[in-house]
Amino acid sequence: MRAITFVDVRQLELSTVPDPVIVDDGDVIVQVLAAGICGSDLHPYLGRERGLDRGTIMGHELTGRVVECGRAVRTLSVGDRVVAPFTTSCGTCWACELGLTSRCVRGQLFGWVQDGRGLHGAQAEYVRVPLADSTLVHVPDELGDDAVAVLAGDVLGTALFGAELARVEPGNAVAIVGSGPVGLLAVRAALARGAERVIAIDTVASRLGIAERFGAIAVNVTDGEAAGDPEGGGPEGDVIARVRAHTREERGVDRAIEAVGSAAATRTAVSVARPGGTIAAIGVHTEPHLAVSPGELYDRNLTYAAGRCPARRMLPAALEVAIRDGQLLAELISHRLGLAEGVDAYRRLAEREEGLAKVVLTSDDASLSA
Secondary structure, eight states, rough: EEEEEEEEEEEEEEEEEOOOOSSSOOOOOEEEEEEEEEEGHHHHHHHHEEEEETTTBBBOOEEEEEEOOOOTTOOOOOTEEEEEEEEOOOOSSSSHHHHHHOTTTTTOTEEEETTTTEEEOBBBSSSESSSSHHHOOOOTTTOOOHHHHHHHHHHHHHHHHHHHHHOHHHHHEEEEEOOOOOHHHHHHHHTTTTTTEEEEEEESSHHHHHHHHHHHHEETTTTSOOTTTTTOOSSSSHHHHHHHTTGGOOOOOEEEOOSSSSHHHHHHHHHHHHEEEEEESSSSOOOSSSSOOHHHHHHTEEEEEEEEOHHHHHHHHHHHHHHTHHHHHHGEEEEEGGGHHHHHHHHHHHTHHHOOOOEEESSSOSSSSO
């Protein structure tokens, strides 16, 4: 089969690799119908995370059809259309019982093989899914768009988790730091929980345009620095002051959802929050130290919450949103590309190309749209 494989930093290949096979009785093999490229896929691509084996198949966002089942599989059948969270989970360990399915003691992250151990990813024609009964979820028939179903397994669930982690309540003012796919969906998640106003912060005009259509107030960091730079300004003035201007008495937002995963984004989230506010960090961080001191959290009575989304737990709710708002969510998918175009799509995403939001790959060579 064909698959996008890791070679080295900033080097991927469209490779021909062996088809996956059943290893354990609880496995299934899924024919991939659509696979997303996630912002966190860029971490090993750019060298921010190290350890990925050469030849690892990339990607952890997928929807597809079951084509083979292990002997112990009970809830799935050949032909079922399914969506996967980005990690597998057993459903019975202490972590799963607490709802932390992404910390399952037997769980594995799709697309991470290190020192010969791990699980290959979904940017391929087929993928092996261990612990299939407790990992995969049937895609409802009324959700006909496979690309939108992909969103439910990661970025949409993560956005819902971010609003939960931030404890967004009716009447809140909420800042979303970063308007990538997770941040844009976090706009919808915050509004669904009753936020009075949501302020989206980014540097990319096309993303902020989507944020406004999703119901947010857009604040553009116009000096060319990365989203989340607390010193960012430009002709529109200081980003922090502009955010605070949209809050009661200019005191700052009640909740900030940081969806970038950088020290600068952390500083912005902290800076725009009011005293007693909550910061929820759902971006994947690779820096060695937290960009806010314990003293600052103490002095301003801030709550800082962080963590990997329990994507399997969030999947049913995410699918409900995808069914209800599917047409709107489809706007987030700027490019639907064939698998053969995926290697170049990584480069374009890493360069933050204007007009790129969410890229979804299919196993067909031909682009579905651009």
